[in-house]
Amino acid sequence: MPEPAQRERLSVAILALGGQGGGVLAEWIENLAVASGRLAQRTSVPGVAQRTGSTVYYVELTRAATTRQPIMAQMPVPGDVDIVLASELMETGRAVLRGFSSADRTTLIGSTHRIFAISEKSAMGDGRRSSENILAAARRNSRKFIGFDMDRATRQSNSVVSSVMFGALAGSEAMPFPLEAYENVIRASGIAVDSNLAGFRLGYQAARENSAAAAEPLPAEPALAEPVPTTAAGRRLAERIDTELPHMARRHARIGAQRLMDYQDQAYADLYLDRVGSIARLDQEPHSLTDEVARYLALWMSYEDTVRVADLKVRSSRTTRVHQEIGATPGQLVSITEFMHPRLREVCETLPAAVGRTILRTRWISRFLGRFFQNGRHVRTSRLRWYLLLRALAGMRRFRRSSLRFVEEQNRIDNWLETVKRAVAEDRDIALELVRCQRLIKGYGDTFDRGLTNFEAILADYEKCAPTDRSAARIRRLRTLALGDEDGQAFKAELVA
Amino acid sequence: MxxxxxxxxxxxxxxxxxxxxxxxxxxxxxxxxxxxxxxxxxxxxxxxxxxxxxxxxxxxxxxxxxxxxxxxxxxxxxxxxxxxxxxxxxxxxxxxxxxxxxxxxxxxxxxxxxxxxxxxxxxxxxxxxxxxxxxxxxxxxxxxxxxxxxxxxxxxxxxxxxxxxxxxxxxxxxxxxxxxxxxxxxxxxxxxxxxxxxxxxxxxxTVSEAAASPVRxxxxxxxxxxxxxxxxxxxxxxxxxxxxxxxxNRLNEHFGPDEGDIGIIVQGGLYNSLNRAQELLGLSNSFGDSDLPIYCLNVTYPLIPEEVAAFCTGKRAILVLEEGQPEFIEHELNTLIRRAGLTTRIVGKDIMPRAGEYTASVIGEGLRDFLREWSRDMVIAERMPSRVPAVASDIVARPAGFCTGCPERPIFTAMKLLEREIGPAHVSADIGCHLFSILPPFNIGNTTMGYGLGSAGASAFKAGEKRAIAIMGDGGFWHNGLTSGIGNAVFNKDDAVTIVIDNGYSAATGGQDILSSRADNPARKTRNPIARAVRGVGVEWVKTIDDTYDIKHMRDTLREAMQTPDTGPKVIVAQSECMLTRQRREKRVVRQALKDKKRVVRERFGVDPDTCTGDHSCIRLSGCPSLSIRPNPDPLREDPVAHVDNSCVGCGLCGEVSHAAVLCPSFYRAAIISNPTRWDRFWAATRGAIIGWFQGRHDRARLERAF
Structure with missing residues (x-):
């Protein structure tokens, strides 16, 4: 590729989210240029985009000291930008998409961390976009790509992403200024100098290392090791898994057995393996059906009732995790308040089935009792009274088998597995899709009701269809639609169709 | 402030x-x-x-x-x-x-x-x-x-x-x-x-001298x-x-050579973009030494007939760079050319885009077309960069939204919750930060007619089966909404519901004080309550909510406004201070207190990843920037779990939402006490010891029944 014409200027575009300090960074770059005897101009488009939207800042400076005033542009021109700084991976991608970063000219400095857009966050399932494609495009469309996790550097240095970006700019050596000149700009600003310098240095280092090596790959999804049995009961279950289940399903089965022992007891884990085994016997290579059943059955059998929630909340590991998450330092004290909203229904579901059912069916009783469960509770688990209450609730695990919810869930599970078994005989792909529909059942309260209703509607639709009309594609489509929107308009329309 | x-x-x-x-x-x-x-x-x-x-x-x-x-x-x-x-x-x-x-x-x-x-x-x-x-x-x-x-x-x-x-x-x-x-x-x-x-x-x-000796x-x-x-x-x-x-006074300027049979007339504000486009085409340099004659209009109205005639004389064609439409300058130039008896061809919106911003790229493309037609012998640099659409499908839009902890968000959360009960209503939105309600995740708002015109925009919807809801910001309220909206509604016996969002500032324009601001401003008279003004023009049904984060109260009040048999306009003044401004003020105080080793309590929210099932209802009802997602740590689940990052300001909305919408028990609020008192430490140690003992027992029991 031929070298592009060397201009008399350097142009720097900054793509950031409103509130990330892109303006401060642009100002630093301008000050750096002016202090080094260059002519410089900075522009931006603030406005409503400042409020969390993506924003472009632009700085233009003369490459060498000059006395004649050049005509400076007020915005980056695609293909004519020397340096692009982006504070986040999607913004890095946006710089490429808008043509600001070009293969022959641009040093592209972008963070590899993600700040998810609202459409990605609010999806009912997984709405995240591919980061790999953006990284590949960034490499393809830049002369030099410096990509690293600036968010991590920001947290490590307890600073702001703009100082890390400024450091990365210095480390990239894309501008003809010495390191001290950069640091002097931060010092001259007089605001949060120490933390900004700390962030600057981390950014500088990362860019230096990054320039030498290839850009850092995205951190892989944490692959959890297969659980290793620690008790006699565990070893027995592991042996059962290894003898009764195909290789493919063993990892999920082990995780499932582990979870269900923790959730209830050994006998419950055995029931789980019985159920998975009953499917495995009908399955064949590559045994993906058994694997998916092992996964989704474990999730379903460990449904989140009040006992389970209480159990998870009172653990010591939970206290440790909260302290880590909020970044409490040793000198600080932490108190925790939970937001719980047990309704009469959840309470009845925890009671013995006959009692719970009676209360729910008898209108005057449920109306009377319901008044006590109208409001959400602020449960302060760092206080003794609430802690002990939840601890006692967690202890109800021993009586779980007699609870109303247990009876209901086991019925649903058995029905589901029966349907799956019937489907295997017809079409393995259909059976696989029916298994995956379990994904719809999640959450609490209304969310749970909605998911369950959709799940049951898909199963009913399958049962209702003439055997010749049944297809895995339809079930998959229905499942996708059910996760598509909250109102379920498209889902309902498809059901009727 | x-x-x-x-x-x-x-x-x-x-x-x-x-x-x-x-x-x-x-x-x-x-x-x-x-x-x-x-x-x-x-x-x-x-x-x-x-x-x-x-x-x-x-x-x-x-x-x-x-x-x-x-x-x-x-x-x-x-x-x-x-x-x-x-x-x-x-x-x-x-x-x-x-x-x-x-x-x-x-x-x-x-x-x-x-x-x-x-x-x-x-x-x-x-x-x-x-x-x-x-x-x-x-x-x-x-x-x-x-x-x-x-x-x-x-x-x-x-x-x-x-x-x-x-x-x-x-x-x-x-x-x-x-x-x-x-x-x-x-x-x-x-x-x-x-x-x-x-x-x-x-x-x-001076103005006082003028007032002292009036002239009529x-x-x-x-x-x-x-x-x-x-x-x-x-x-x-x-x-x-x-x-x-x-x-x-030569307010308009000329650049480039005096002679030439083609030229460019450009709005002054576009001159820099023109030069950049020319530079990339090899027709100028970074100092503006243009190869083409340029007449730069620093005064775009009126045009100066003599100057136009002089510039166009001897030129076959002129490219006019005029942003936006209609092309007033181009029309006028054609008239002036005809009046001057010239035959110069005015080229403008016939080759330039009729709409949209004239960036250097757009101007460059237009200029290239112009030269191709009118000056074939001119050498143009071939390399005019074009866009790279490679990753288009992976780049999602990032619409503007409410800031972290914004007190306007819970108002729309409450509206969404009410919508689930009584179905959607027609919502007339207003100008201001609150207009972000029309974007995801709220998707609330049917029209917006201008600043302060929220109520006026709902005025055609007289009481029928369902009342319309109008939104008005405090900025818009004082700008004209009090008369154009509220007064009008009283006079015309409207039945609509107006929510006045009173965050204490003209927040969208940068947090300026207004009449109802609760801050002391030595130069202005603030603290004039909106509710009083509303009552003053004759509204009888007025409710003030002084804590918008109380979603249940907000939702119940809104429901009451929608269903009350009372006639006439219903006005809810929903007050909570703009979080951006509040943080700017409080951060400084907290930083000082920490420096002085004083007891400081900071609250923030968190999500337990093991009880979160990844449905993201909370995000759809909140949309707070600090409420995000991250990979599910559970190896069996696929959907990412909700996650509160450290930018959380502890406004409390997450907890209120999970209560009001009966969402899930995953949210917790952590109060972090810096520089605790001895009393704090004593209690924490006592509770910690007892809870720790129980946790130890619980852990051992779990180990016994472990896999």
Missing amino acids: AERSFKREVLKLEAGRGAVFRGEGILAVTKALLQSGVAYVGGYQGSPISHLMDVFADASALLASLDVHFEASASEATAGAMLAASVNYPLRGAVAWKSVVGTNVASDALSNVASGGVKGGALIIVGEDYGEGSSIMQERTHAFAMKSQMWLLDPRPNLPSIVAMVEQAFELSEASNTPVMLELRVRSCHMTGEFVAKDNQRPRM DVERIVLPPANFLHEIEKIEKRWPAGIAFVRD
């Missing part, structure tokens, strides 16, 4: 003759006003000229010392009417606002002042919010200049040109008795640069027969005087 403080920058305004002034465009304009001996200044905030108002507010001491009167006007109409001070007296005055919306609001006053004419120089600085980053309808201020006959300046975007144009604008205005508009494009307002300063001038006459001239008042005379005067006296001034 405005979002940005200019206390440090305003010191620059004191720069005297010969000093080099370095700063933002908006600050340079302010300095130019002071150098011009302005006697009074007013305006209404709004991007991109909000900072101009903030600079003036922060510079009040300097202004007072120069006897310059500054006023934060109630609306653009107020500001426009303020120019009346220049009608009878040699007072120089300037007003500023966001255009085209502000010009719409001010147009009544502008028509009047333009009709009667001015004695002192009257300057209207409009921040033209057109093109990328704009939040308003794409229209041109040019039309207002033409219809009312006010001169329109569009200076080349560099500070020396802008400053010179401000100074000459006053002279032009006085020479032609005509108000002058100075159009500043978005980027020029925020662009930095340098110019050589002059001394600040005290006004030749009935011929300046728009009333028959004077109004008919004004029209004639505009054409016969003011127009020729304006043209003569522009011509004699």
Whole structure:
């Protein structure tokens, strides 16, 4: 590729989210240029985009000291930008998409961390976009790509992403200024100098290392090791898994057995393996059906009732995790308040089935009792009274088998597995899709009701269809639609169709 | 307290003759006003000229010392009417606002002042919010200049040109008795640069001197027969005087060679983009040494016939670069060319895009087409960069949204919850941060008709089966909403529900104080409650909610408003301070307290990943930037779990939502106590010991039944 014409200027575009300090960074770059005897101009488009939207800042400076005033542009021109700084991976991608970063000219400095857009966050399932494609495009469309996790550097240095970006700019050596000149700009600003310098240095280092090596790959999804049995009961279950289940399903089965022992007891884990085994016997290579059943059955059998929630909340590991998450330092004290909203229904579901059912069916009783469960509770688990209450609730695990919810869930599970078994005989792909529909059942309260209703509607639709009309594609489509929107308009329309 | 403080920058305004002034465009304009001996200044905030108002507010001491009167006007109409001070007296005055919306609001006053004419120089600085980053309808201020006959300046975007144009604008205005508009494009307002300063001038006459010796001239008042005379005067006296001034003082500029059979006429504000496009085509350099003759219109209205004729003579074709539509300049040029008996072909919107911003890339493409047609022998650099669409499908939009902890968000959460109960209602939205409700995740709002016009926008929907809901911000309320919306609803016996969102500031424009602000402002009278004003115009059903984060209260009040048998307008004043402004104030206090080793409690929220099932209902009902997602740590689950990052300000909405919508038990609120007292430590240690003992037992029991 031929070298592009060397201009008399350097142009720097900054793509950031409103509130990330892109303006401060642009100002630093301008000050750096002016202090080094260059002519410089900075522009931006603030406005409503400042409020969390993506924003472009632009700085233009003369490459060498000059006395004649050049005509400076007020915005980056695609293909004519020397340096692009982006504070986040999607913004890095946006710089490429808008043509600001070009293969022959641009040093592209972008963070590899993600700040998810609202459409990605609010999806009912997984709405995240591919980061790999953006990284590949960034490499393809830049002369030099410096990509690293600036968010991590920001947290490590307890600073702001703009100082890390400024450091990365210095480390990239894309501008003809010495390191001290950069640091002097931060010092001259007089605001949060120490933390900004700390962030600057981390950014500088990362860019230096990054320039030498290839850009850092995205951190892989944490692959959890297969659980290793620690008790006699565990070893027995592991042996059962290894003898009764195909290789493919063993990892999920082990995780499932582990979870269900923790959730209830050994006998419950055995029931789980019985159920998975009953499917495995009908399955064949590559045994993906058994694997998916092992996964989704474990999730379903460990449904989140009040006992389970209480159990998870009172653990010591939970206290440790909260302290880590909020970044409490040793000198600080932490108190925790939970937001719980047990309704009469959840309470009845925890009671013995006959009692719970009676209360729910008898209108005057449920109306009377319901008044006590109208409001959400602020449960302060760092206080003794609430802690002990939840601890006692967690202890109800021993009586779980007699609870109303247990009876209901086991019925649903058995029905589901029966349907799956019937489907295997017809079409393995259909059976696989029916298994995956379990994904719809999640959450609490209304969310749970909605998911369950959709799940049951898909199963009913399958049962209702003439055997010749049944297809895995339809079930998959229905499942996708059910996760598509909250109102379920498209889902309902498809059901009727 | 405005979002940005200019206390440090305003010191620059004191720069005297010969000093080099370095700063933002908006600050340079302010300095130019002071150098011009302005006697009074007013305006209404709004991007991109909000900072101009903030600079003036922060510079009040300097202004007072120069006897310059500054006023934060109630609306653009107020500001426009303020120019009346220049009608009878040699007072120089300037007003500023966001255009085209502000010009719409001010147009009544502008028509009047333009009709009667001015004695002192009257300057209207409009921040033209057109093109990328704009939040308003794409229209041109040019039309207002033409219809009312006010001169329109569009200076080349560099500070020396802008400053010179401000100074000459006053002279032009006085020479032609005509108000002058100075159009500043978005980027020029925020662009930095340098110019050589002059001394600040005290006004030749101050506003109090003028008031002390009133002058009355009935011929300046728009009333028959004077109004008919004004029209004639505009054409016969003011127009020729304006043209003569522009011509004699060479306000328009020429670049490039004197000779050539083709040329370019460009709006001053587009000149830099033109040069960049030419440079990339190999037709100029970075200093503007153009290969083509350029006639640069720093004055875009009126055009100067002699100058146009002289430039076009001997040229076969001219490319006109005129942004926006309709193409007023192009039409006028064609007329002028015909009148001058020339055959020059005017090329404009026939090859240039009819709509959209004229960026350097757009201009470059147009210029290439023009040269291909009219100058085949000209050598054009081939490398004009084009876009790379490779990753288009992976790049999602990032619409603007409510800030972390914004108190307006829970109002819309409550509306969504109520929508689940009683179905959707027609929602007439307003201008302000609250308009983000129309975007995901709330998707609430059917129309928006203008600032403060939320209630008026719902006025056609008289009581039927379901009441309409109108939203109004406190900024819009005081701008005009009290009369155009509330008063109108009372008078016409409307049944609609209006929610006035009272966050204490004109928040969307940068947190300026308004009448109902609860902050003390030594220069203004604040703390005038909206509820009192609403009652004052005759609304009987008024509820004030002083904590918008209390979603249940919010939802129940809204339900009551929708269902009450009471007739007449229902007004809910929903109050909670703008979190952006509050954080700016409180962060400083907390930082100091921590430094002084004082007890500080900070709250933030968190999500337990093992109880979160990844449905994201909470995000759909909140949309807080600090509420995000991350990979599910559970190896069996696929959907990412919700996650609260460290930017959480602990506003409490997450908890309230999970209660009110019965979501899930995953949210927790952590109170982090720094520098705890001995008492705190004692209790924490005691509780910790007991809870720790129970946790130990629990852990052992779990280990026993472990896998």
